[in-house]
Amino acid sequence: MDSKRSVIIIGCGRVASKHIKAIKKLKDRCYLAALVDNNPDAPARLLASSGLKGDIKIYSDYKLAIEELHPDIVAVTVPSGLHYSIAEYALEHDCHLLLEKPMTMSSSESRKIYELSLAKERKIAMGHIFRYFPLVSLLQQDIASGKFGKVTHGTIFVRWGHKDDYYQTAAWRGTWKTDGGALMNQTIHAIDLLVWLMGSTPIEAEAMLAQRLRSIEAEDLGMAILRMNDGALASIEGTTATSDKEHAAMFTVFCENGVINLGIRKGKPSLNIRNGSGKKLNGKYIRKQLKSYGLSSMLNALNPHTGIYKDFLDALDDGRQPLADAASGYTSVDTLMGIYKSALLKKAVTLPLEDDFSSMDMQGFFENNKKSI
Ligand SMILES: NC(=O)c1ccc[n+]([C@@H]2O[C@H](COP(=O)([O-])OP(=O)(O)OC[C@H]3O[C@@H](n4cnc5c(N)ncnc54)[C@H](O)[C@@H]3O)[C@@H](O)[C@H]2O)c1
Numbered sequence: 437m438d439s440k441r442s443v444i445i446i447g448c449g450r451v452a453s454k455h456i457k458a459i460k461k462l463k464d465r466c467y468l469a470a471l472v473d474n475n476p477d478a479p480a481r482l483l484a485s486s487g488l489k490g491d492i493k494i495y496s497d498y499k500l501a502i503e504e505l506h507p508d509i510v511a512v513t514v515p516s517g518l519h520y521s522i523a524e525y526a527l528e529h530d531c532h533l534l535l536e537k538p539m540t541m542s543s544s545e546s547r548k549i550y551e552l553s554l555a556k557e558r559k560i561a562m563g564h565i566f567r568y569f570p571l572v573s574l575l576q577q578d579i580a581s582g583k584f585g586k587v588t589h590g591t592i593f594v595r596w597g598h599k600d601d602y603y604q605t606a607a608w609r610g611t612w613k614t615d616g617g618a619l620m621n622q623t624i625h626a627i628d629l630l631v632w633l634m635g636s637t638p639i640e641a642e643a644m645l646a647q648r649l650r651s652i653e654a655e656d657l658g659m660a661i662l663r664m665n666d667g668a669l670a671s672i673e674g675t676t677a678t679s680d681k682e683h684a685a686m687f688t689v690f691c692e693n694g695v696i697n698l699g700i701r702k703g704k705p706s707l708n709i710r711n712g713s714g715k716k717l718n719g720k721y722i723r724k725q726l727k728s729y730g731l732s733s734m735l736n737a738l739n740p741h742t743g744i745y746k747d748f749l750d751a752l753d754d755g756r757q758p759l760a761d762a763a764s765g766y767t768s769v770d771t772l773m774g775i776y777k778s779a780l781l782k783k784a785v786t787l788p789l790e791d792d793f794s795s796m797d798m799q800g801f802f803e804n805n806k807k808s809i
Pocket of ligand 1 (some may be wrong): 446447448449450451452472473474475496498513514515516536537538563606621663678689797
């Protein structure tokens with residue numbers, strides 16, 4: 437048991453089941469030591485549906501679980517508004533963190549968590565799932581090495597249809613305090629991926645938000661433009677105000693010598709990679725993926741959290757940073773807060789933000805802008 441890393445999961449809701457699937461898959465390298473939830477029914481329900489057995493302790497108080505078990509890894513899968521306090525407590529107690537996105541709900545809190553992880557020499561793997569598709573890593577390496585030439589611009593759209601009944605499953609969803617809207621919840625990991633693929637850093641954001649169909653406090657539609665430090669531009673559309681049959685998260689990176697277009701449409705993978713003369717490179721990249729990562733990588737893509745855990749365990753063994761590290765958590769929250777701030781001020785803002793901005797600064801935004809939105 438000792439050579440394996442111990443994991444505790446704090447928050448036994450929807451996404452926790454993906455963490456359990458990953459831990460089961462990697463049972464030779466890690467084990468679940470405890471489940472924590474302040475709803476007494478949640479851990480038992482999660483265990484029953486996962487089929488996981490063994491000596492798994494149940495706690496309602498995360499502080500007690502961390503103090504008693506000293507786990508190697510704390511997986512934080514509670515509502516987003518609780519990430520900061522739990523992440524801080526776990527780092528203070530020398531645990532590594534698998535932290536769901538968004539890192540926290542404010543730019544300064546995210547910076548604090550990032551800096552604390554450096555000071556405590558603990559690692560953070562972010563739940564930025566899109567980085568963990570092996571094909572995406574291959575493309576990122578080739579864009580970064582210049583194979584496609586200069587990156588001119590990038591676009592993403594995330595149309596993650598959710599009806600009001602999704603928002604009604606938990607009181608924290610769609611609120612400024614604990615969730616944010618379609619950009620903060622459904623789009624932040626897509627923004628992270630676009631920035632990573634483009635290989636540059638956002639220095640300016642300009643954005644507009646709207647409430648179209650969903651009865652929530654925050655936005656169900658947001659659009660933004662980012663200027664990057666190399667002069668490239670990026671456009672972002674994130675919404676839950678589409679049909680729930682319409683799940684799509686699509687990424688396009690335009691380069692001097694090719695176009696990379698990939699993602700998910702209607703729940704299915706979609707790929708269109710072309711070189712500068714328009715020749716399709718899909719087959720080449722799929723063969724490259726099989727050669728570099730094997731067939732199992734394609735199966736793991738069914739649950740990207742398995743990729744996160746595998747990479748995190750490798751990173752801890754090798755003393756390197758995970759693929760989606762603490763810096764990516766901070767940058768993506770800072771960019772998102774810049775997008776919100778721009779919508780609030782109705783003007784472009786410079787990134788990284790100099791002063792703190794939190795999703796709570798958006799409270800009253802739609803009420804105050806009723807006439808113009
Ligand atoms: N990376 C991804 O693909 C992905 C997917 C879905 C959700 N998420 C993120 O995961 C987080 C959780 O989302 P979800 O949909 O699983 O939420 P959920 O509401 O289904 O589950 C949250 C759980 O946390 C528990 N909880 C609340 N307060 C607690 C506390 N103080 N201590 C212990 N437990 C507490 C709740 O009882 C609930 O069981 C969010 O931050 C969300 O953005 C990430």
